[in-house]
Amino acid sequence: MPTPQTPPTSPPRLTRASAGTGPPAPVRAVHLGLGAFHRAHQAVYTMADPDWGVAAYTFRNADLPRTLTEQDGLYTLQVRGNGQPQAELVDSISRAHPGGDTERWLADLASPDVALLTLTITEAGYRTAGDGSAIDRVLAGLRGRHRAGGAPIALVPCDNLPGNGDVLREAMRGAAEGEDSTFRSWLEEHVSFVDTVVDRITPVAGEDDATTAARLTGFADHAPVVTEPFSEWLLAGRFPLGRPAWENAGARFVDDLAGYEQRKLWFLNGAHTLLAYTGPALGCATVDEAVRHPPLAALVESWWDTASRHASLPAEDLADYRDRLLRRFSSRGIRHRLLHIAVGGSEKLPARILPVLRAERSRLRLPEPAVAALAGWLIHLRDRDVVDPRADELVTLARSADGARPVVAALDAALADDRELITAVDDYVDHLRRSAV
Structure with a gap:
């Protein structure tokens, strides 16, 4: 008689329990524009400082935050060069939210524990305001932060625009023109705008990349990210409530970008x-x-x-x-x-x-x-x-x-x-x- 074949077992779903990682870090940073580039870049740099967790929001994709929530914020970063791909688990996203979670968004931006907001909203996102745009949502969050006590905060745009910190500052000034003078003064004095240069090629992951991630890590990941070995992050600006030790992952802080x-x-x-x-x-x-x-x-x-x-x-x-x-x-x-x-x-x-x-x-x-x-x-x-x-x-x-x-x-x-x-x-x-x- 033929020997019975043992059916192949599926890899366990990627979670903090299955991966044996610790609990999420406390949220001290918020990100707007949750997508592949953020997860291949800023989230990886933040992982170098275990005291900082990220609450990440997307206003484009309701499925991604749901998937990441089911995985306790974990995902596989697959680094592909000319040789065999390498993979690691990224655990810096403590919470992932859809854009419709307005109450949570406003609470996070109002929290004095949150020291910075990073953004990847594409070049177009800085040139539109109102009607639920990214600039409008940031303004609402800052307005709530001002009302909640006015703790300072650093805004860190990570999109490919010359002088992206200044571009964001001008966009916020324009959006706040109709606000009261007290809030506008607080915006000028207590919100810093950091200039950045970001670089890491991050194509869209496909179904075969999930299969490769499972083979490399032993976990079923429904939100893998594929990227190249090279990564660069240059920053210039102030962080009034502190920042993660991004330099531990290779970020560089310079005077002129x-x-x-x-x-x-x-x-x-x-x-x-x-x-x-x-x-x-x-x-x-x-x-x-x-x-x-x-x-x-x-x-x-x-x-x-x-x-x-x-x-x-x-x-x-x-x-x-x-x-x-x-x-x-x-x-x-x-x-x-x-x-x-x-x-x-x-x-x-x-x-x-x-x-x-x-x-x-x-x-x-x-x-x-x-x-x-x-x-x-x-x-x-x-x-x-x-x-x-x-x-x-x-x-x-x-x-x-x-x-x-x-x-x-x-x-x-x-x-x-x-x-x-x-x-x-x-x-x-x-x-x-x-x-x-």
Whole structure:
């Protein structure tokens, strides 16, 4: 008779009890914008200080906080390079909440035990207020904190915007214009705005990543995160009630972030945006595919050469950064989808591509990579499902018979009046389409 087969056992659900971790740390930080990047970046840095727990909120995804609650805030961080993936359990999220939990949100922001609020709300989130926006919710939380005694707090934006602390400060000032003078004075005197530069490539996890996480850890994780080995966090600003020991995980505190912001936005994010719009037009789906495509690889190198002419950091720093970026982009362990990067071009292009383009045009130069990025964006608006805060407007403009000019005008009126540039963009659209064929 055949030997009976023992049915395979499913791995236990990931919880603090099953993993043998201790109880959640007391909540001393709040995060707005719970998603993969926060869980691969700020939450990992905070884990280096076991005295600090995070209450994390999302206003986009009701399923994620429910899943994390069922897992006691635990999840698997899967780090993928060119070798075998590595995994660790992250335990710094003490509580996870949907955005509809307004009462809990207001209570957390009012608590004097909470010393800081970090945010990952995308670039667009800083330019809208009211109607339940992120800025509106932060204002409501600060208003409640002021009424509850007015303990100081640090606001730490972690989105890719130049001077993101100042951007958030101005957004809060604008949102608070109708508030009473006492609250506005408290906002100026007791709320600090910290500038940051954040960097870690974090693609969307797939079903196979949950399978890999279970194999690596022995636990069934329904909210795994996939990321690259590299991570960077630079900060400048005050923390009046203290902060976690983020430096224990490699964070750096500096006096001036301007050069680092510029480097990150132009070299990493700018190259990503360039590839996000030209790569799909030439049949590439991911960053690693695109940088192995010779014409696209040449465009990236040309873009970095062009940006280097206007960057403020020393040449040797930029050269080293370029070398590291090329290795990161080429990694086969990270399948970073170009169409995911292509989301929100109207917010990304002005910060990542246009500053270098303007500087070049002021010197009467016409940089091919910037032209290519705009041409690829035009093709994207015409041919694909567009996810952008200005999608309806931009798609209509792109699909008119007027070429590149009205789309470029939506970003920068002066550039739209540059006939040589507009002609070059229109011609490059034809070039990309011919190259694809």
